[in-house]
Amino acid sequence: MYYRFPITRPRRLRSSRVIRNMVSETSLSPSNLVLPIFVKDEGSIEQINSMPGQYRYPIGDELIKAINDAVESGVRAFLLFGVTKSKDPLGSLAYDKNGPVPKALRLLKENFGDSIILMTDVCLCDYTEHGHCGVVEYRDPVQVTQTTSQPKYVVNNDATISIYAKIAVNYAEAGANVVAPSGMMDGQVKAIREALDNNGFTDVIIMSYSSKYASTFYGPFREAADSAPRFGDRRSYQMDPRNAYEALKEVSMDLEEGADIVMVKPAMPYLDVIRLVKQHYPEVPLAAYQVSGEYSMIKAAALNGWLNEKMAVIESLIAIKRAGANIIITYYAKEASRWINEVESIL
Ligand code: PBG
Secondary structure (H helix, E strand, O other): OOOOOOOOOHHHHHOOHHHHHHHOOOOOOHHHEEEEEEEEOOOOOEEOOOOOOOEEEEOOHHHHHHHHHHHHHOOOEEEEEEEOOOOEOOOHHHHOOOOHHHHHHHHHHHHHHHHOEEEEEEOOOOOEOOOOOOEEEEOOHHHHHHOOOOOOEEEEHHHHHHHHHHHHHHHHHHOOOEEEEOOOOOOHHHHHHHHHHHOOOOOOEEEEEEEEEOOHHHHHHHHHHOOOOOOOOOOOOOEOOOOOOHHHHHHHHHHHHOOOEEEEEOOHHHHHHHHHHHHHOOOOOEEEEEOHHHHHHHHHHHHOOOOOHHHHHHHHHHHHHHHOOOEEEEOOHHHHHHHHOOHHHHO
């Protein structure tokens, strides 16, 4: 037994702010934060209903201003998502060089050069008319036409990963520094690494959404990106919330296939998974995604006056960092970068 009262009094090390700062185990820095940004191919800037304070930006001056504001607060990394009404069964706008994401990449590279890191989500759900993350094959066309019940379908893994490879090359050509496959297809990292290397993009980083759970907390994002599946759900490809150890299999496979950074998503409901992955792979940079639903919960409580927004955001980010994440993707990146400077005077 090491610790015994009254010899040991843990309160001694909490007695003043200066002492608390000295013994603190966790620190936050704006350089670890990534801000997700929605870019659209037509129309004007819109606020996202379920995510007050977040917008869909057309490719133009408002987008440049938003990035510039974030840069001034200290944010250096951005994760782009495309929003479009031009959807088709194969999500072909995702690998079109005139899609919203390549256009945004070119504009931002032109304006910010290498002073920022541009990341792109590689997936199909924003671009497919059925809203699934891959190529859908209907197994029973008779049933689909004769009843209104849910169509029988499968998401074809191997057909999908070759499309992801094309998307990744398309984004790399437009200037992406990092591509982030989020579709949870088997072999997606391998397919993307090979395609990038074959096209000369050996320096483009892969940040894999290795353990992405089938989560209700993506709800507001699906409104933002108009990407909810029109039938069925994502449980045949995203991970089951009941499983933690399975994340180690996904991470191990992604590393074997060439992932540079791995991710756990969502963040707060999966802090145990963040910790588990970090303990098994301490040498691998680990990202955690504080997803749309996590943002909206804090925002809604704050707007109602039920929670102190700044303190709730700081505490949630510290929790994610303390669990073991090196990088945090958060819609609060800009505000948090400013608030982080106050941590030592508020905790
Ligand atoms: C695309 C993708 C999703 C998110 C990131 N990439 C949605 C989904 O899987 O349905 C969710 C991000 C968020 O909720 O903030 N597959």
